[in-house]
Amino acid sequence: MSLMFRRVLPVLLVALTSVACQTVQTTHGGAVGVQRSQLMMVSAQEVEQASRQQYDEMMAEARKNKILNRDAASVQRVRRIVARLAQQSGVFRADAPAWQWEVNVLSSKELNAWCMAGGKMAIYTGLLDGLKLSDDEIAAVMGHEIAHALREHARERVSKSMATGLGISVAGALLGVGQAGQDLMGTVAKVSFELPNSREHETEADRIGVELAARAGYDPRAALSLWTKMASQSAGAPPQWLSTHPSHTSRQRDLAAYAERVMPLYQAARR
Structure with missing residues (x-):
């Protein structure tokens, strides 16, 4: 532990002197009441810029293929x-x-969809067509x-990667150009596409997601049928305490409760 601390300390000192850690509230609570302060060590603008560059490269590669x-x-x-x-x-x-906002459809058997910082999105045909999703789903x-x-x-997550010394150096991230810019893009890509979200992040996204759907006039209960379909494709998944994601059972229980909470919003949007 002390060896790790000695290795991380210089990174933390640079962070504190260069950009001072910010504790922020990125969103309002909404009807679902998601409110948690977040510790950030890199600016939103830097992450959005890196995401746009990464997204453009990915779409160019997809077009080529x-x-x-x-x-x-x-x-x-x-x-x-x-x-x-x-x-x-x-x-x-x-x-x-x-x-x-930008969304594209990628032809792939993978059951996946994602949204990068600033609203750059994609959904894969393996999810869209393979699971025969309804509009609500x-x-x-x-x-x-x-x-x-x-x-x-x-x-x-990029900020956490910096703080633990597992990602790019804070000093490099601040520059946002040259190799430092490439390092930031690589870290954004890793946390977006390779590393699983934490249970906390997944739960927040589930709850906000059902409210967005309800307000847009889509049945929030479709999240339950969606995850039933996902569960059918996830045989052998580890139990909840061995995974960073909530188990299907606990996830569906939480989704059911929050879908019910936002049903009045859905009913109002449908009038």
């Missing part, structure tokens, strides 16, 4: 749903509706991913 937006009807469907969800994002943070998926971006979970 001919896996980008191959089905116009599916792309239009997903974009329509995301547009309605994005319109409701101001409930949680005033700046979010003005983000440069697509809203559940994308609402969950949007919630990660609204809460700036990637920025929080």
Whole structure:
């Protein structure tokens, strides 16, 4: 422990003298009441810039490999749903509706979707078509991913990576150019696509996601059928105490409770 502390201490000192750790509230609580202070050691602008660069590179690669937006009807469907969800994002943070939202569909058997900082999104056909998602279920998926971006979970995880000495150096991150910029992009990519979210982050995204869906006029209870479908594809998953993700059982229990809480919002949106 003391050896680790000696290794991390210089990084922490640079952080404290260069950007001073910020404790922030990234979102309002909404009807679901998600309110937790977050410790940040890198600016939102730096993470958003790195995310945009990473996203552009990924979409260019997808276009080159001919896996980008191959089905116009599916792309239009997903974009329509995301547009309605994005319109409701101001409930949680005033700046979010003005983000440069972008969503694309990637042809892949992978059961995946994601939203990077600033609203750069993708959903994979393995999830969209493989699980035969309804519009309500697509809203559940994308609402969950949007919630990660609204809460700036990637920025929080990059900050944690800095603090523990497992990611880029704080001094390098502040520069945002050259090798330092590449390091930041790499770290953003790692926390976005490779490392699993914590249980806390997943629970926050679940709760905010059902509220976004409800306010946009999508049945929040679809999150339950979505995770039932996901569970059918996850045989042999580790029990909750061995995983950073909530178990399917506890996740569905929490989703059921919060979907019920936001049902009045859904009913009002449907009038």
